[in-house]
Amino acid sequence: MDWDDLRIFLAVARAESLSGAGRSLKLDAATVGRRVSRLEEAFGSKLFVKSPQGYALSEAGDRLLPHAEAAEQAFAGAEEELSGIAGQLTGQLRIGAPDGCANYLLPQVCAKIAAENPGLEIQIIALPRVFNLSKREADMAIAVSRPTAGRLTVQKLTDYHLSLAAHRDYLANAPPVRDKSDLSVHRMIGYIPDMIFDKELDYFAETGAEMVGLASNSASVQMRMIEAGAGLGIVHDFAIPFAPGVVRVLGDEIRLDRAFWLIRHADDRRSERLTRFAEALGQGLRDEVARLERAAFETTLAGL
Structure with a gap:
């Protein structure tokens, strides 16, 4: 057995397909399949169970996985030790x-x-x-x-903060926003509710706003909507300098704390x-x- 065989085993285990592993390794799927078969012959055990969903690890494959990962780490450590240039990071x-x-x-x-x-x-x-x-x-x-x-x-x-924000042009032509109760007459911009993948992104639960009129699964798209004067939304404070004309609203009343x-x-x-x-x-x-x-x-x- 050599490291290259284990490298291919790990790629198939992670991609759960020969084609996916081939793309990551820059090899064709047939070559990946032959190398997996060769490794299985060397061990005398099937390492994967093939199904319509792809390649899943067998019991023997599960046992091999931590050893293959340990070999990967050892190889990467050797590369780090030998390829560094005057203490610089490479690769x-x-x-x-x-x-x-x-x-x-x-x-x-x-x-x-x-x-x-x-x-x-x-x-x-x-x-x-x-x-x-x-x-x-x-x-x-x-x-x-x-x-x-x-x-x-x-x-x-790091910690970071988010605030309610809008473009100055929107604020100049919309009803005034004096406190949270005024938000009910404004179009709100936020995440698509059923596509919020983390509870920390459920910003409107903390603002009192009940409905999102314009939505996207992307924070960047939401900022573009706000910059276009489409309404109010919760944005990262660190994104505001990239959006000319966008300012914080109700800064003393609505400010969310988060962390990366x-x-x-x-x-x-x-x-x-x-x-x-x-x-x-x-x-x-x-x-x-x-x-x-x-x-x-x-x-x-x-x-x-």
Whole structure:
């Protein structure tokens, strides 16, 4: 048995299909299938059970999985030890993040980290859902709530805030907003109720607003609606500086507190490379949130 066979085994286990594994490995599905068969012959056991839904691990595959992951970590550790350039981070790292964080924070933070580590390739996946680290969809993920299950390591990255906001043009032509009771006559913008994937995104439960007139599963799309003067909505304070004309409303009455959490696979805690990247990411996010929230506050003051 060699490491390359185990690498293919892990790819099939995570993708649950030969074609999916082939795409991640840049191999055709037939080659992946032959390599899996060769590994099964070497062990004398079936490692996968094929069904219409795909390839699921057999009992023998379940037993092999932690050993294959340990081999993967050992190989990655050797690469980290031997390929580093004067203490710089190298190779590819993939981060999964909710679209608000991915759109308004990660570009600046990752640009700075990349500039300090020219040999590092950073990939950002922006999706409004929870990432599956066990399938290696990403090396690490940022979430809006702390997970309570799974073989994961979790650390708090930073607190952040959200506020009710609207464009100045909308406020100039709409009924006044003096307190929460006035919201009933305004069009509200928010998440599609049955597509809220995390309870921390159920913002309107805390505002008293009863109905969303315009909705999207994307925080960025919601901000574009608000910027277009379509109504009021809850937005990240750190996103306001990117939307000219958008200001906080009822700032003393409606302000939500949230946090970003960094999630990693438990087996990655021994990776110095991932730990160093996580430290740089955390510091960068804290600095950027503070800078942008300060700018959002100043923008609102300027509009009064």
